[in-house]
Structure formats: structure tokens, C-alpha cells
Amino acid sequence: MMTVTRRETFSASHRLYNPAFSDAQNEAVFDKCNNPNGHGHNYELEVTVEGPVHPDTGYVVDLKQLKEVIRREVIAKVDHKHLNHDVEFLRGVIPTAENIALAIWKVLAERIPSGQLVSVRLRETENNVVEVRGGK
Ligand code: NI
Numbered sequence: 001m002m003t004v005t006r007r008e009t010f011s012a013s014h015r016l017y018n019p020a021f022s023d024a025q026n027e028a029v030f031d032k033c034n035n036p037n038g039h040g041h042n043y044e045l046e047v048t049v050e051g052p053v054h055p056d057t058g059y060v061v062d063l064k065q066l067k068e069v070i071r072r073e074v075i076a077k078v079d080h081k082h083l084n085h086d087v088e089f090l091r092g093v094i095p096t097a098e099n100i101a102l103a104i105w106k107v108l109a110e111r112i113p114s115g116q117l118v119s120v121r122l123r124e125t126e127n128n129v130v131e132v133r134g135g136k
Contacts, residue, residue, distance in 0.1 A: 003118060004060045005048040008070050010079040013040040014095040017084075038082060043100075044123040045074070047108060051115025065113040073107050097124040105132045 016033035017026050026034045033039070047070055051060045077087055083095035089107050093099045101122040109117045121131045 001050055002053055002060050003048050003050045004063065004066075004115070005046050005119075006063055006066050006070060008045045008047075008067070008075050009043065010045065010075050011040060011042050012078050012081050012083050013038040014083040015039070016094055016096060018094055038084070041124050043078075045070070045104065046119070046121040046123075047104075047117070048119035048121070049112055049115040050118040054114070059114075061113055061115045069111050069113065070108065073111060074104055097122050097128065097130045101130050101132045105134065109134075 014033075015035060015038040016030040018029070021029065047066070049061045049066065053060055077089065078100075081087055083090055083100065089103050090100065093103065101120050104122070105117065105120045108120065117134070119131055119133050121129060123129045
């Protein structure tokens with residue numbers, strides 16, 4: 001078995017805010033990320049697929065097909081968007097890096113051209129990265 005990773009980037013804005021919290025609680029929990037008009041990030045997404053190397057192609061997964069799936073199903077829907085308002089697959093969740101990565105996992109898991117999705121990593125800032133792992 002082998003893993004193959006495709007990297008994509010997108011830029012988006014969000015606001016971390018829980019409508020069930022008071023203003024003071026939101027301020028305490030989310031601090032600067034609770035800014036009422038939001039703020040932006042340049043996100044880096046890494047999608048890792050695991051599987052055997054197909055003898056006919058030498059590929060685990062055709063990276064061109066994987067790229068097209070990620071761009072169509074994720075990047076086109078989040079790039080230059082406001083993640084609290086514009087993205088159907090994030091409806092009703094607080095768009096933390098954790099929740100964005102989980103939602104991307106759900107979008108991609110059934111759409112991987114071959115092999116199996118094993119990791120979605122999302123870098124929100126230079127120093128902050130989250131990863132969802134799953135698979136068999
Ligand atoms: Ni943020």
C-alpha cells in the first residue's frame with residue numbers, strides 16, 4: 001500500500017461565533033476570531049489517498065482526476081467565499097479549521113476516483129494545522 005497526496009489552496013473569510021453564546025462568551029472563547037465582520041485566511045488543503053499501485057498505470061490514483069474532484073467539489077465552493085454564509089456543506093457549523101476539515105472529508109470520502117481517502121489536512125495559518133484521519 002502507498003499514499004498519494006494532492007495539495008490545493010484557497011482563500012476565504014470566516015467568523016468564529018456560536019449563536020448560543022452571549023457576546024461576552026463569544027469574545028472570551030473566540031477572541032480576535034469573533035470579529036463581527038470576519039477575517040480571512042489563505043488555506044492549504046492536503047488530501048491523502050491510500051491504495052495499491054495499479055500495475056497497468058503505475059498509479060495509486062490518477063492525480064489529474066483527484067485534482068479535478070477536489071477543485072470541483074471543494075475549492076470552487078470555498079475559494080473567495082465567506083465560510084459562514086456562502087458554503088452549503090458548511091451550513092450550520094462554526095467554521096473552525098477542525099469543522100472545515102471534517103466537512104471536506106465528508107464531501108470527498110465517497111468521491112475519490114480510486115484508492116481510499118485516509119487524511120484531510122488543513123493549514124489555516126503558518127503555525128496551525130488540523131488533520132482528519134480515517135479509512136478502513
Ligand atoms: Ni480565522
